[in-house]
Amino acid sequence: MDRRSFLAAVPATFLASPSRTLKADPFTLGVASGDPGADGFVLWTRLALDPLGGAGLGGMPARDVDVDWQVATDERFTRIVRSGTATARRSAAHSVHVELTGLEPGREYFYRFRSEGRLSPEGRTRTTPAEGAETPLAFAVAACAHYEHGYYTAYRRLAEQEPDLVLFLGDYLYEYGPSGYTAPAGRVRSHTPGKCATLADYRLRHAQYKSDRDLQAAHAAAPWLVAFDDHEVENNWAGPVSSTGAPAFARRRADAFRAYYENMPLRRASLDGARLRVNRRVSWGRLARFHLLDTRQFRDDQACQDGVRAGCDERLSPERTLLGDGQWRWLEEGLRGSPARWNLLGQQILMTHRDYRTGPGREVNLDSWDGYAPERTRLLTSLARTSNPVVLTGDAHMHHLADLKTDFDDPDSPVVARELVTTSIASDGDGYRDSAWIAESLAENPHIAYIDQRRGYIMARLTRDGLDADFRTLDRVSRRGARARTSHQVTIPADPGA
Template sequence: MDRRSFLAAAGAGLLLPAPLTGTRPASSSRTLRADPFTLGVASGDPGTDGFVLWTRLAPDPLGGAGLGGMPSRDADVDWQVSADERFSKIVKSGTVPARARGAHSVHVEVSGLEPGRDYFYRFRSEGRLSPHGRTRTTPGERVETPLAFAVAACAHYEHGYYTAYRRLAEQEPDLVVFLGDYMYEYGPSGYTALAGRVRTHTPGTCVTLADYRLRHAQYKSDHDLQAAHAAAPWLVAFDDHEVENNWAGPVSSSGAPSFARRRAAAFRAYYENMPLRRATLRGAGLNLNRRVSWGSLARFHLLDTRQFRDDQACDDGVRGGCDDRLSTDRTLLGAGQWRWLEDGLRGSGARWNLLGQQILMTHRDFRRGPGREVNLDSWDGYAPERTRLLESLSRTANPVVLTGDAHMHHLADLKTDFDDPDSPVVARELVATSIASDGDGYRDRTWIAESLAENPHISYIDQRRGYIMARLTRDDLSVDFRTLDRISRRGAPARTSHRVTIPATPGT
C-alpha cells in the first residue's frame, strides 16, 4: 500500500495495526464493548525533537452527557511512536492515564526524537487499538528544509460534508495551520440562512461544558476530518465560534449572563479536543499565541485575536461612519501579546515570517460606490493597531499573513495606508475560504469584479469552499488556492482556482 492509500485508510479507521509490543498492557482487565477510538488521533505543535500526540476515548461519542460513553474511572492508554509505518522500528513508547475529569482525553508530549523527519504513532486502551497517524518533527534550527503546508478554517458541520478535509489529507502536507471556527456553537439550524442544512448539530446551543464536549465529539466523529488530522501535525488557534459568535475578551456578543463561566467551559473543551501542550492551559484562559519554527526557513507566529481584544466598536457588524474604530486607545491583541509579537518579530532570524491569525487584516470596503462600510469584527474595527502592526512587518524579513474567518479566498496586498495607491506593500495576506461554512458557495463574477474594483489592493476573491496549499522554499512561497464545486454531496474533487508565487525579498 502506498503512503497516500495508507493515510486515507488510517484516517478512516480502516487499518487494524499489529499488536503493540514493548509496552505494558493497559492496567484494567476490563474492556469496552465498543471501540473507544471513534474520535480518531491527532498530533500538533511540532518541535525539533518531538510533538504532541492526542486522542480521546469515546466509545459512544454523543452519549453520556459529553463523556463519550466512558465509565467514570480513569483508563490507561499505551502509545507508540515508530520510524516506519509498519511499526517495526519503535523509537518511543509509554503509558499515560486518560482522566475521567478531562473527558478521557490524552495529550502526550513526545521528546528525544530526530529533527526533520516523519514518524508514525498509535494508541491502545481497554483492549482496543487506535488508527495510525503520521506526524513529523521540525528541521534543526540552522536547516532550510522546504515546507509544504496547508491553511484551513471555518468548518460548520450543518452546512455540508468535510470533503475539503479529505482532499487536504490526500495532498500529504508537512503541516496544517488551522485558523479558527473548528466547530460552531449554534443549536440545530441556528445559522443556516445562506447554506441550508445538510447535517444536524447536537441539540441545543453550546453553553455548558457537556454541550461543548458533545459538539466537539460530533465534529471529531467525521472520518474526513480524522483523515486530515492523521495526515500531518496541526497548529491550531480558535476564533469566535469555539465559544460564541463575535465574542470579545470578557464580553458576550449576545449579552448572555455568566459569560465567564461559559467561556471557561468552551476553553476547557477546546483543550481537551485539540493536540495542544499543557503549557496552553493558563487558569481559566488558554495561552494560544505561540511560535513554531521550521528550521531557519520559517517562523510561525500564531496570534489570539479574541481573548484580549476590546469590545467591537459601534455595536459590531458591518457599518459605515463608525469613528470609534479609529481610536488609538483600542486594542485587538492586548498589551502583553503585542509585546510578545514585537519581540518575536524583532528577534526572528528566519528567512520567512508567517503570522497565523483569524480575521481579515486587509481593509475591505463592502459598499460599492461612494461611502464606506467595514466589518468591525475584523482588523478594520481596530485600524490604528493594524497600522502599528504593519509598520512592524515592514521591518521584518519576508512577512506573510495567514487568515481564516472570511468564508472566501482572498489574496491581498497589505499597506500602512490603504487609501494611498502609492503606499508601499509591506506584506501579502493569504485568506483561506471555509472548509464547510456557508455551504456550496458560488461564483458571482459580477459581484467579485465590483468588489475588486472597490478594493484595488485585493487581487483575488472566491466564494467557494476549500483550503490553501502552499510550498515554501528559501527563494519563494508558491500558493495554490484550492476550491470544491460542492459540499452538499460527497466526493467533489479539489482544483487549483488561483495560483500565485511570492518571491523572497533580495538580501533578506
C-alpha cells in the same frame, strides 16, 4: 496495507488484552498530533465509546483508563523508537495529551494508541528541522467548518495532499443549536440539540465534529497548529464581553476553553486556569517562523455595535486594541528577534482593509482589523521591518489575496506584506463564483487581487527563494465526493536582501 496484514505486523505485546476490556471501540474520535518542535510534538486522542452519549463524556465508564502509545519511524511499526502509558482521566473527558521530546529533528514519524485491548487508527506526524536548516515546507491553511452547512470533503482532499503541517485558524466548530445559523442552501446535517452553554455542551459538540471521518483523516495526515476564533465560544465575543449579553459569560468561556484543550493537540501549558494561550511561535528550522495570534481574548469590544457599518469614527481611536498590551509586546519581540528567512503570521480575521459598499461611501466589518485600524497600522509598520512577512488568515468564508499597506487609501503606499485568506471548509454551504460581484468587489478594493466564495483551503510550498500558494476550491459540499481544484495560484518571491 490492509488491516489484517497490519495486525499481523503488530507486536503481540501491544495487542495483548488486559483483564478489563471496554465493550466497544474507544477510538471513535480518531487521533491527532500538533505543536511540533525539533525534538518532538504532542500526540492526542480522546476515548469515547458513544461520542454523542453520556452528557459529553462519550459513554465511557466512570473511571480513569490507561492508554498505551507508540511512536515509530515506519508505517509497519517495526522500528519503534518511543512508547509509554498515559492516563485518560474522566475529569478531562478521557482525553490524552502526550508531549514527546528527545526525537530526531526533521523527520517523519508514525504513532498509535491502545487501550484495554483496542487499537487506534495510525497517525503520521513529524518533527521540525534542526535550528539552522532551510528545509522546504509544504503546509495547508484551513478554517471555518460549520457541521450543518456541508460535508467535510475539503478535509479529505487536504489530507490526500499529505502536507508537512496544517495551520487551522479558527471556527473549528460552531456553538449554535440546530439551524441557529443557516446557510443559503439550508442544512445538510444537524447539530446536537441546543446552543452550547456548558462544559458538557462543548464536549458533546467537539465529539460530534471529531466523529467525522474526513476530519479524522486530516488530523491523522500531519501535525496541526491550531488557534481559536469566536465560534469555539460564541459568535463575535470580545475579551470578557459576550456579544449576546449571555449570563455568566466568564464561566462559559472557561468551559469552552477547557473543552477546546481537551479536544486539540495542544501542550498542557496552554491551559492556565480560565485562560487558554494560543498565541505562540513555532519555527521550521531557519526557513520560517510561525507567529500564531489570538485576536479574541485580549481585544476591546467591537466599535459601533459591531457588524458591517458605515461612518464609525470610534474604530479610528488609537486607544483601541485587538491584541492587548502583553500580546503586542510578545509579537514585537518575536518579529524583531526572528532569525527566520520567512515570518508567517497565523491569525483569524481579515487584516486587509475591505470596503463592502459599491460606489460612494464606505462600509467595513468592525469585527475585523478594520475595526481596530490604528493598531493595524502599527502592526504593518512592524512587518515592514521584518524578513519576508506573510499573513495567513481565516474567518472570511472566502479566499482572498491582498496587498497589505500602511495606508490603504494611497495607491502609492508601498506593499509591506501579502495576505493569504483561506475560504471555509464548509461554512456557508456550496458557495458560488459570481463574476459580476467579484469584479465589483475587486474594483472597490484595488489592493485585493483575488476573491472566491467557494469552499476549500490553501496549499502552500515554501522554500528559501519563494512561497507558492494554491487556492483550492470544491464545486460543492452539499454532497460528498467533490474534487478539489486549484482556482488561483500565487508566487511570492523572497526579498533578495533579507
